[in-house]
Amino acid sequence: MSKSLELTPVQTVACCSPLLAEAIPQEQAEQIAPLLKALADPVRLRLLSLVGAGAGGEACVCDLNDAFDLSQPTISHHLKVLHEVGLLDREKRGVWVYYRVNAAALSDLAGLLGRTAQ
Template sequence: MSKQSAVLTLTDLNASEPCCSPIAQQRIQAETAAMLAPAFKALGDPVRLRLLSMIASASEGEICVCDLAPAFDLSGPTISHHLKTLREAGLVDAERRGTWVYYRARRGLMRQLAALLAVEESTNV
C-alpha cells in the first residue's frame, strides 16, 4: 500500500478566510478542483480577466455595465456574454436597477483562488 498525501477540501467558496492550504503544499481533491475549475477557466480569457479587474477595483464596490462596455472595442452582446460567463463561474454578482445592471466581485471566491495558488518562498531553490 502506498502512502497517500493529504488532500485539500473545499468548505465554503464565500468564506472570508482560505479554507485550506495552497496546492503547492497539498494535493487538491477532485471535487474541489471541479468546483474551482469554472472560475479559473473564466479567468483564462483576457477580456474576462480585464472585466473582473474593473469590477473588483471599482471604488464603490460595484460598477455599472454602462461603465464597463466603453473600455472595450467589442459589441454589447459580446460584453454581456463575457459578464454572463463571470456570473456563471461565481466570480461576480449582478443586480438590475432600471435599465442598467451593476456588478460586484465575489471576493470570497477570489480569496479562495488566490490562497490555492499561493507559493511560499523556498530556501531549496
C-alpha cells in the same frame, strides 16, 4: 582459489523530489477549474479587474462597455460567464445592471494559488 568480489554499497536516488504536501482534493479542483477557465480569457480578466476597481467595488455595465472596442452583446456574454461561475454578483437597478466581485470566490482562488506557491 577463487577471488570474491566485494561490492560497494550504492545509495539509491529518487528520480523526483518527494511530495511535501497533499494535492488539492478532487472536489476542490472541480470547483476551482471553472473559475480558472473563465479567467483564462483576457477580456474576462480585464472585466473582473475593472469591476473590482470601480467605485465601491462595483461597476455598471454601461461603464464597462465603454472600456472595450467590443459590441455590447459580446461584453454581456463575458459578464454572464463570470457571473455563472460565481466570480461576479449582479444587481439590476432600473434599466442598468451593476456588477460586484464575489469576494468569497476570489478568496478560494487565492487560497489555492497561495497553497501552490508554498
